[in-house]
Amino acid sequence: MLRYPDDGGPIVRCTPDGDTHTRLVCEECGFIHYTNPLIVVGAVCHWRDRVLLCRRAIEPQSGLWTIPAGYLELGESCAEGAVREAREEAHADIAIEALLAIYSIPRISQVQLIHRAVLRSPDIAAGEESQEVGLFVRDEIPWDELAFPSVCWALEHDRTIGQATNFAPFTNPDGERGDFTPNSGS
DSSP states (O other), X not given: OEEOTTTOOXXXXXXXXXXXXXXXXXXXXXXXXXXXXXXXXXXXXXXXXXXXXXXXXSSSSTTSEEOSXXXXXXXXXXXXXXXXXXXXXXXXXXXXXXXXXXXXXXXXXXXXXXEEEEESSSOOOOOTTEEEEEEEOGGGOOGGGBSOHHHHHHHHHHHHHTTOSOOOOBOOOTTOOOOOOXXXXX
């Protein structure tokens, strides 16, 4: 039987009254521990006609390319999280322009909020989670080496809006759920 570290109450897996899902519930006080999707924040970052990409140094998909992105931290706004991720992964100083896309990846219980941003400077360097970073013109993007389907979607959605400043955020392409086979790049 599971126990909470603070109060020692026994935890059981059950469907609380009025709920439709099995949850972890304290038998003594009735506290329900909800396990909800994680929020990922990131940005397609531009320097003139180039886009910032980071080669992952961590799993999943180590060695493949991605946009700077990661889990939102407690107490951060979505934009603040995207700025922090760019700083951590590429030592990049960015300014958020707009929300580019909201992607739903149910297989791994993620909601991804991807922004469009500009680099304040082309000065970038690999952070601890990146093997290397680079600024790529569209023809140089290593499309066959992108880490996740949502990275490809974000780059394509970014291309679609071009120089537009007023657009609705994109969502998953029709029929796409973000499934991939580890280290396949698709």
